[in-house]
Amino acid sequence: MTIAPRLRKTLITAHVAFSLGWIGALTGFLVLAVTGLTSQDAQTVRAAYIANGLITWYAIVPLAFASLLTGILQAFLTPWGLLRNYWVIFKLVIVVTATVMLMGKTSGIGYVADLAAERALSGEDLLGLRYSITGHALGGLAVLLWAAALGVFKPRGLTGLGRRKQAEEPAPSRP
Numbered sequence: 253m254t255i256a257p258r259l260r261k262t263l264i265t266a267h268v269a270f271s272l273g274w275i276g277a278l279t280g281f282l283v284l285a286v287t288g289l290t291s292q293d294a295q296t297v298r299a300a301y302i303a304n305g306l307i308t309w310y311a312i313v314p315l316a317f318a319s320l321l322t323g324i325l326q327a328f329l330t331p332w333g334l335l336r337n338y339w340v341i342f343k344l345v346i347v348v349t350a351t352v353m354l355m356g357k358t359s360g361i362g363y364v365a366d367l368a369a370e371r372a373l374s375g376e377d378l379l380g381l382r383y384s385i386t387g388h389a390l391g392g393l394a395v396l397l398w399a400a401a402l403g404v405f406k407p408r409g410l411t412g413l414g415r416r417k418q419a420e421e422p423a424p425s426r427p
């Protein structure tokens with residue numbers, strides 16, 4: 253099924269905006285997470301982790317789901333299809349995995365943010381969890397950039413379904 257060009261472009265624009273927003277919010281999160289690990293100022297550390305809790309729930313999580321939803325809608329409503337091209341499948345797997353991992357980390361992020369709101373964190377408080385949050389943010393940023401690159405470069409490679417669908421389509425007429 254395909255949609256009108258204007259609606260298709262609107263959907264693509266929304267998907268790109270949500271995806272880039274997710275990358276941008278995650279970049280801000282990473283900056284704050286590194287600051288929380290490295291700063292010697294207790295107020296800066298507290299502020300960084302409190303802000304990360306807010307960024308997670310009010311920016312990263314909504315943008316992740318909006319990016320996933322608009323990507324799936326594009327796949328169903330445009331000629332790319334969800335299972336016709338390997339790059340679309342890889343991108344879907346990346347985004348679903350990143351979203352699942354994000355949701356798995358939200359409780360830890362919330363715990364650190366809540367503790368930081370209650371009191372100053374010492375250098376040793378929740379150090380393993382703080383390193384884990386930072387490492388996952390860095391890894392998440394890398395895989396989201398990989399997904400973005402797949403969307404731009406669109407490497408060739410049709411799946412079996414894609415080859416069948418391509419064979420069924422009539423060849424374009426030439427003037």
